Amino acid sequence: MAVLTPRATDFPRWYQDVLAKAELAENGPVRGTQVIRPYGYALWERMQAEVDARIKAAGAQNAYFPLFIPESYLRREAEHVEGFSPELAVVTIGGGKELEEPVVVRPTSETVIGEYLAKWTQSYRDLPLLLNQWANVVRWELRPRLFLRSSEFLWQEGHTAHADEADAAAYARRIAQEVYRDFLTNVLAIPVLVGVKTRRERFAGATNTMTCEGMMGDGKALQMATSHELGQNFARAFDIDYLGADGARHLAWTTSWGCSTRMVGGLIMAHGDDGGLRVPPRLAPTQVIVLPVRDDEAVVAAARELVSSLTDAGLRVRLDARPGLSFGRRVTDAEIKGMPVRVEVGPRDLAAGTVTVVRRDTSVKTPVPLAEVATRVSAALDEVQAGLYAEAVALREQRTADVTTIADAAAAAATGFARIPWSAVGEEGEARLAEDALTVRCLQTADGEIPAPGTPADELVALIARSY
Amino acid sequence: MAVLTPRATDFPRWYQDVLAKAELAENGPVRGTQVIRPYGYALWERMQAEVDARIKAAGAQNAYFPLFIPESYLRREAEHVEGFSPELAVVTIGGGKELEEPVVVRPTSETVIGEYLAKWTQSYRDLPLLLNQWANVVRWELRPRLFLRSSEFLWQEGHTAHADEADAAAYARRIAQEVYRDFLTNVLAIPVLVGVKTRRERFAGATNTMTCEGMMGDGKALQMATSHELGQNFARAFDIDYLGADGARHLAWTTSWGCSTRMVGGLIMAHGDDGGLRVPPRLAPTQVIVLPVRDDEAVVAAARELVSSLTDAGLRVRLDARPGLSFGRRVTDAEIKGMPVRVEVGPRDLAAGTVTVVRRDTSVKTPVPLAEVATRVSAALDEVQAGLYAEAVALREQRTADVTTIADAAAAAATGFARIPWSAVGEEGEARLAEDALTVRCLQTADGEIPAPGTPADELVALIARSY
Ligand SMILES: [Zn+2]
Ligand SMILES: [Zn+2]
Numbered sequence: 001m002a003v004l005t006p007r008a009t010d011f012p013r014w015y016q017d018v019l020a021k022a023e024l025a026e027n028g029p030v031r032g033t034q035v036i037r038p039y040g041y042a043l044w045e046r047m048q049a050e051v052d053a054r055i056k057a058a059g060a061q062n063a064y065f066p067l068f069i070p071e072s073y074l075r076r077e078a079e080h081v082e083g084f085s086p087e088l089a090v091v092t093i094g095g096g097k098e099l100e101e102p103v104v105v106r107p108t109s110e111t112v113i114g115e116y117l118a119k120w121t122q123s124y125r126d127l128p129l130l131l132n133q134w135a136n137v138v139r140w141e142l143r144p145r146l147f148l149r150s151s152e153f154l155w156q157e158g159h160t161a162h163a164d165e166a167d168a169a170a171y172a173r174r175i176a177q178e179v180y181r182d183f184l185t186n187v188l189a190i191p192v193l194v195g196v197k198t199r200r201e202r203f204a205g206a207t208n209t210m211t212c213e214g215m216m217g218d219g220k221a222l223q224m225a226t227s228h229e230l231g232q233n234f235a236r237a238f239d240i241d242y243l244g245a246d247g248a249r250h251l252a253w254t255t256s257w258g259c260s261t262r263m264v265g266g267l268i269m270a271h272g273d274d275g276g277l278r279v280p281p282r283l284a285p286t287q288v289i290v291l292p293v294r295d296d297e298a299v300v301a302a303a304r305e306l307v308s309s310l311t312d313a314g315l316r317v318r319l320d321a322r323p324g325l326s327f328g329r330r331v332t333d334a335e336i337k338g339m340p341v342r343v344e345v346g347p348r349d350l351a352a353g354t355v356t357v358v359r360r361d362t363s364v365k366t367p368v369p370l371a372e373v374a375t376r377v378s379a380a381l382d383e384v385q386a387g388l389y390a391e392a393v394a395l396r397e398q399r400t401a402d403v404t405t406i407a408d409a410a411a412a413a414a415t416g417f418a419r420i421p422w423s424a425v426g427e428e429g430e431a432r433l434a435e436d437a438l439t440v441r442c443l444q445t446a447d448g449e450i451p452a453p454g455t456p457a458d459e460l461v462a463l464i465a466r467s468y
Numbered sequence: 469m470a471v472l473t474p475r476a477t478d479f480p481r482w483y484q485d486v487l488a489k490a491e492l493a494e495n496g497p498v499r500g501t502q503v504i505r506p507y508g509y510a511l512w513e514r515m516q517a518e519v520d521a522r523i524k525a526a527g528a529q530n531a532y533f534p535l536f537i538p539e540s541y542l543r544r545e546a547e548h549v550e551g552f553s554p555e556l557a558v559v560t561i562g563g564g565k566e567l568e569e570p571v572v573v574r575p576t577s578e579t580v581i582g583e584y585l586a587k588w589t590q591s592y593r594d595l596p597l598l599l600n601q602w603a604n605v606v607r608w609e610l611r612p613r614l615f616l617r618s619s620e621f622l623w624q625e626g627h628t629a630h631a632d633e634a635d636a637a638a639y640a641r642r643i644a645q646e647v648y649r650d651f652l653t654n655v656l657a658i659p660v661l662v663g664v665k666t667r668r669e670r671f672a673g674a675t676n677t678m679t680c681e682g683m684m685g686d687g688k689a690l691q692m693a694t695s696h697e698l699g700q701n702f703a704r705a706f707d708i709d710y711l712g713a714d715g716a717r718h719l720a721w722t723t724s725w726g727c728s729t730r731m732v733g734g735l736i737m738a739h740g741d742d743g744g745l746r747v748p749p750r751l752a753p754t755q756v757i758v759l760p761v762r763d764d765e766a767v768v769a770a771a772r773e774l775v776s777s778l779t780d781a782g783l784r785v786r787l788d789a790r791p792g793l794s795f796g797r798r799v800t801d802a803e804i805k806g807m808p809v810r811v812e813v814g815p816r817d818l819a820a821g822t823v824t825v826v827r828r829d830t831s832v833k834t835p836v837p838l839a840e841v842a843t844r845v846s847a848a849l850d851e852v853q854a855g856l857y858a859e860a861v862a863l864r865e866q867r868t869a870d871v872t873t874i875a876d877a878a879a880a881a882a883t884g885f886a887r888i889p890w891s892a893v894g895e896e897g898e899a900r901l902a903e904d905a906l907t908v909r910c911l912q913t914a915d916g917e918i919p920a921p922g923t924p925a926d927e928l929v930a931l932i933a934r935s936y
Contacts, residue, residue: 095608140563
């Protein structure tokens, strides 16, 4: 396993090594852009499918809005321009000619979707209007890092309009919990903390931002998804109003929410070990990899048969019988790619009517009678899913300190998360922490829930950490 | 049904009406761009899922390459620049500064994928390397038309590298037949003609272009998907070579192939009638729409129950019980949107233990006992699928003339397709036809198959038509 830099030696370098050796991604030719390789993209496709199913279950519909946005749209909401203009890519030449009005490559589709929400929102009967889009967006990035910060990334952005504040708030919360938290904990096996952002960390223009924060292997936080209530700010800027049942016009209340290819970075950093990636079985594009121990006709035939019986059992299975590669190389490849369960098929085992089942998370090897393989592999997959989650919870608990002073919070956040009463921090304390690159990742209730609107400050707990 | 311009009156206007009334798409704010509305996008998502499954079955893997391409890449292949430069969108400002080298928004990912194919192709063991990408591309369009020609569109582009010519040729053909033809005929229910392009119509840089040509409701042809053999031209330009088993370096042979949101336009124009869209059941996001005849509690409850029993039977079903809309309005909406089967639930029917099943393609209404609904609706869906295909075949046959002279071909192509021996046309005849905006859509063998390489010219049949 000497192919990767150990995490303890140099975590960022280990991350780069995993990206390269697991064939996940590499730099694109234009600075800050990325090429997502087939295995990295397969992980993203599985994330997309799982998140998309949850978004649809929450009643939102997918649509597609243009890549190009008139520059004037971005000026419509002052806070937007400020936030985005240093990050914009601007097209000035189109069809061989200088354009009269330059167009911006979307850094988000918020403004263009706002325009159409306004058009499609006429009567209270049109509400709620629940839209989602899967797309690429561009934010010029000077210090790029594959999957975590890149000039172009893939994401999903939801934009909804509601008749009243309570409906908008409930929907934004539903998305944070039923889409993001559910996916991140139950599929990605990352025990995210869900809470609200402080005013300082809130999305520009939002009245409330909910966030899912995961702890990475180095104790830093990664913001994995956010859901915003935008109040009527956005509706006012884009004139999203409707004719109420009362015959009068009312401004709508809007929300927006998103998650991105950044989650692939989170997956790597939350579960990876010194042997490479470890993919939770519910996410894994390949849950089971079957490896013939040697290039022997009978062994390969038995492996092939195993692949089809496991596939018939509803599992995602692949055979790796590449003739040019030694068994050891194929094992290392499966480990680096983090395939949850490996089944090794050898002539001696076969003679004894067994195969060897190996869990990626614990490296435990178990001989299993051929007749029981499907059941035992399924059970092993459940164990790996639960095992990765339990490990992530244990890491987070071990690296989270309950403190009461800002000095102790700063000390604890050097290696993990600090939990501290928000009343002991406040906006001044937050500003002081920021000087050491420490941020309040979120505010929660004492029992770790999303605080209801108007929860008194002295009932809030702040989570403080370094972050990506 | 007076909501749409009749097709016979003005086909292009009927097309625009369907786009608007079926809520499929509208113009984006930047000229030539499009907003794909939820129903239009749901059609595309279903197309994507079906095409993607076939691409994966053909062994290709999805990946993602950057939106931005250095200008210099496009210059690497001379034929590329010529073909694309008048259509390019160029980013000259990034991150608030003028860029040193402008970047092009991809009109296709061919060049950037070529660069990485070269990098990843080292040994014969790396081949075939079979990649596909789902992405947006931009080609500045002065005469835009929603779904058919737009400055930005969504597509799939496959790019593969092979060790020898025969393998590349076989793969390009496999994609044309097993991915595109299979999807277009068996799911979209469009009886496409599959053949090869003439030298004049071939993709720039290709040695052979295979195409799937569908006949639209106005008798014009639409090119719905293409698959190209690129010989070694592209490999030479991008240095895609490999170390052979013989220890020497060899240039690879490459292919590329694609289909796009243009297929949504094809779906509309191939199957639509004066009542709107007609979606083949295997594609339809909603196969069955259940309509309570009136806003009565018992009726709506019965409709709801029906929706769940049909869903349990594995069908894609939706309830339309919108209280603000009359039954007539909801019927018209379902018709315009082309939902294949409609189930009407009324109090009188319910009392008799029946509901009314209506086929969208024939408008035939059948009373069906409640206990038999699932079986009868499933059967009706199969009938609509077959019916739409049969209608499209009948239209094509009725509007295709076998001719032997160019003059007759031109006359026949005014309203449909002309089939004519290629030896009676030739490159000179082709040039003459082009003056009347008539093109050879493809060359086939006498029995309608893709000609094998080297088929003598006098065994080829040309299909001549006007086209989109
Ligand atoms: Zn308005
Ligand atoms: Zn090379």
